[in-house]
Amino acid sequence: MIKADSLTKIYYSGNNSYTALKDVSFSIKKGEFLSIVGRSGSGKSTLLNIIGTLDKPTSGSVIVNNKRLDCLTKKQLDQYRNKEIGFVFQSFHLEPSYSVYKNVEMPLLIANVPPKERKEKILDALLKVDMLGKEKNCASQLSGGEKQRVCIARALVNSPSIILADEPCGNLDSVNGRVVMELLKKLAQEGKTIVLVTHNMEDAKMTDRIITLKDGQVISDEIL
Amino acid sequence: MKFYNVLPLIKQEFKTNIKYILFAFLLLTAIFSVALLTISLSISMPNMIYKRANEVFSKEEIRLNLSNIKYAYLNKIFEKNVYNVHIKYDAENIIMRGAILSTDSGKLAANKVGRVAFFQDNNYILESNLEKEFILEGEKWSFKDNAKNSKGNYCIWLNQRTSRELDIKIGDKILFSSEKIKKPFTFYVKGIFSDDVVSSDFLLPFECGEEMLKTTEYNTRCSGALTLKYFDEYLQIKRELENLGMYVYPIKQLEELLFSKSIIQGSLFAISLLLLLAGMGIMCNILQMIVQSRIKLIGVLRAMGMSINSISLLYISIFEVVVIFSVLSGSIIGYLFNNYSSNLLTTLFPEDISGCLYEVKSILMALILLNLLMFIPWRVIINKIDKLNVVQIVNSEN
Numbered sequence: 212m213i214k215a216d217s218l219t220k221i222y223y224s225g226n227n228s229y230t231a232l233k234d235v236s237f238s239i240k241k242g243e244f245l246s247i248v249g250r251s252g253s254g255k256s257t258l259l260n261i262i263g264t265l266d267k268p269t270s271g272s273v274i275v276n277n278k279r280l281d282c283l284t285k286k287q288l289d290q291y292r293n294k295e296i297g298f299v300f301q302s303f304h305l306e307p308s309y310s311v312y313k314n315v316e317m318p319l320l321i322a323n324v325p326p327k328e329r330k331e332k333i334l335d336a337l338l339k340v341d342m343l344g345k346e347k348n349c350a351s352q353l354s355g356g357e358k359q360r361v362c363i364a365r366a367l368v369n370s371p372s373i374i375l376a377d378e379p380c381g382n383l384d385s386v387n388g389r390v391v392m393e394l395l396k397k398l399a400q401e402g403k404t405i406v407l408v409t410h411n412m413e414d415a416k417m418t419d420r421i422i423t424l425k426d427g428q429v430i431s432d433e434i435l
Numbered sequence: 436m437k438f439y440n441v442l443p444l445i446k447q448e449f450k451t452n453i454k455y456i457l458f459a460f461l462l463l464t465a466i467f468s469v470a471l472l473t474i475s476l477s478i479s480m481p482n483m484i485y486k487r488a489n490e491v492f493s494k495e496e497i498r499l500n501l502s503n504i505k506y507a508y509l510n511k512i513f514e515k516n517v518y519n520v521h522i523k524y525d526a527e528n529i530i531m532r533g534a535i536l537s538t539d540s541g542k543l544a545a546n547k548v549g550r551v552a553f554f555q556d557n558n559y560i561l562e563s564n565l566e567k568e569f570i571l572e573g574e575k576w577s578f579k580d581n582a583k584n585s586k587g588n589y590c591i592w593l594n595q596r597t598s599r600e601l602d603i604k605i606g607d608k609i610l611f612s613s614e615k616i617k618k619p620f621t622f623y624v625k626g627i628f629s630d631d632v633v634s635s636d637f638l639l640p641f642e643c644g645e646e647m648l649k650t651t652e653y654n655t656r657c658s659g660a661l662t663l664k665y666f667d668e669y670l671q672i673k674r675e676l677e678n679l680g681m682y683v684y685p686i687k688q689l690e691e692l693l694f695s696k697s698i699i700q701g702s703l704f705a706i707s708l709l710l711l712l713a714g715m716g717i718m719c720n721i722l723q724m725i726v727q728s729r730i731k732l733i734g735v736l737r738a739m740g741m742s743i744n745s746i747s748l749l750y751i752s753i754f755e756v757v758v759i760f761s762v763l764s765g766s767i768i769g770y771l772f773n774n775y776s777s778n779l780l781t782t783l784f785p786e787d788i789s790g791c792l793y794e795v796k797s798i799l800m801a802l803i804l805l806n807l808l809m810f811i812p813w814r815v816i817i818n819k820i821d822k823l824n825v826v827q828i829v830n831s832e833n
Contacts, residue, residue: 265738265826286742293740304735308451313443320440321741 212404213239213262213373218271220257220427231257232268233427239406241372244399246407246415249424255408256377258424262406263296263375264288275373293321297366299376299395303358307351311342311361314350318369336364340394356387363394373404380414392417441745445752452725456753459721460761463714467765470710472772477703497663499673500684504659511679512661534613538601571595573605573626582640584623591622592638598627616647669693722754726819733820734828743820 220232231254239245247255260266262273264280273280275295283291297318305314315336319329337343340360345353353361359379366374376395380388392414399405399419407418415421416435423431449456504512573592583589593603603609603624612619620643628638639647661676663669670693673683726733733746 260826263738289740289742291740292738296740298738300735304731306451306732306735309447313447316443317736318739320443321736321739321745323437323440 212241212243212276213406214274215258215262216272216274218258218261218268218273220254220261220266221269231427232261235271235424235427235429237422237429237432239404241404242399242402243420244396244405244407244418245420245422246409246418247422247424248409248412248415250410253424254427255410255424257427259375259377259406259408262373263298264292293318294369295371295373297369297371297374299359299362299366299374299379301378301381303355303362303382305350305353305358305361305365307349309350310346311337311348311350311353312346314361315346315365315368318365322369324369332368332370333364336368337361339367339398340364354387355383356390359383359387359391360394363391363398367398367403371403373406374398376405376407378409379407380409380411388414438748441749441752444749448729448749449753449756452729452753455721455725455728456757459718459754459757460764462717462721463758463761464765464768466710466714466717467762468768468772470707470714471766471769473703473707473710477700477707497666497669497686497689499661499663499669499676499686501659501661501676502682502684504681512659512676534611536601537610538603539607540602569629569631571627571629573624575626582642584625586623588621588623589640589643590625592626592628593624594628594630594636596630597636598624603627620647667693718754718758722750723819725750725753730823731828734823734825737820737823737825743817746820747817 215235215237218232218235219230222229222231231252235254235258247258249255257266261268262275264283267281275291278291280288280291306317312333315333316329319332324332333346334343337346340363342357342360342364345357350358350361359382363374363379366376374395379391379395383391388411395405395407396417405418407414409415419435421431421433421435422429423433501512570592588608591609597603601609605624605626607624609622609624610619611622622639661672663672666689669686669689673685676683729750736746737743
């Protein structure tokens, strides 16, 4: 489903350059729950951003569902991010002045989903993350765990096939972290492909496969 | 992304950014009210000056005095948009020198010394005189009539004295020849006018007189005057006549008035344009402020696949609403101020200043102009969003 082929990412700053990824190749099957682990600066977030088309590799390519991402136009990339990908961010990035409902609604508005269908999908997504009944609450009034659950609801409301989670438990306590990980595991069991970036081995062990990065290179690829 | 799907976001963003929007609204209202006031004044003040000029320079008085007119230039003068042309030239003497008039009844008037007046289409004074029933017999002169009858003879109007002397009746034919005219002209008598109307024995269609003069070698210089139809054309017609080599005696008062009109109009218009440009600059800055304050949301929206154009549309739409409302409220305030200032001016100069038409024009003008100017903020916002580092935003801490 996802195939990364010789991915290299070099950041340039004036005359200096920094290699974040060096010839990284791997493939992920549909429905796989995969974690990418490594120390800070190992290139795991960069890898996730490249798969999510938020960033471009310096060389190499990513193929998702038989489509080479570097061959897509701007419009096609926007559609890919909207329909194929769901992002879960460490800092949630919910709009604090919007209600839970409005926050979850955003991807559906972008996808031009009709209002009636929109409502059904939002309530369904909130039900999955156990946030039904709080849809009218303002995002700023939620706890960290609740925010992350709303973030997950927003990621899956458009029924994407891939969910990219960047340190989803990074800002949560252990109890809420566990809840979020259980939720992601459940989504994987339902057939979603989940790529999790974490530096917490406890969380990584809950996934089906662990790719370890060091200095921008894959040092291990372990199926659990 | 369809526009109707952007609407819920517009509504939400409107609520969230209300303090910026309110600030922009008040600021732009103030700018537009002043700008519209100046635009409005730049239109209504010259109008007031025109009205005043009309009082001061009646149609008959706005007369360009000419000197050294060559006959060859007469046609060009007649092409001008003028009420009347008074040309002092000795055409009468030339035409009438050695003139012989013969009628059907065989009567002759040899070496007739008389005067001839040529009609011109826009001979305002003559027209008004003839309308006062100076025609004693026959048809009234109609400028729209053909100058010739069906047999190709030019029409002629005689004064009562000449018609008595030669015993001429309506419908008679007159043969006219003179020393300077190579080919005799046959006229058809169409009317007899009172001796008081003009100091002429004959009234001829202008084109007939022109044809007569062409047959002579008449090319001398003479003096004359043009009565202008529109006094604001004064400078242009004067310039054109001077280009023809004529000296035009200036009307100083009118020149000063037209100069002050152009200065007032130009400066007010420049001020209003500058204000509108300042308004546009402020719009750009406020838009940038909004984009800056919403940078996280914009980054997340981009990550979710919202296109740059849709995001721009979202904020531009909000701003369009602000601009429309501030233009309208600014217009109302500007209009009220303009009314007040117009009243003040009317008190100072007791001419009536025109109604709301000018204000409506200015509002429309401002709206069109502002929407054209919105193109620049639109480009600014697109560039700004395009340059956003989405990776940095989504990876940043709250």
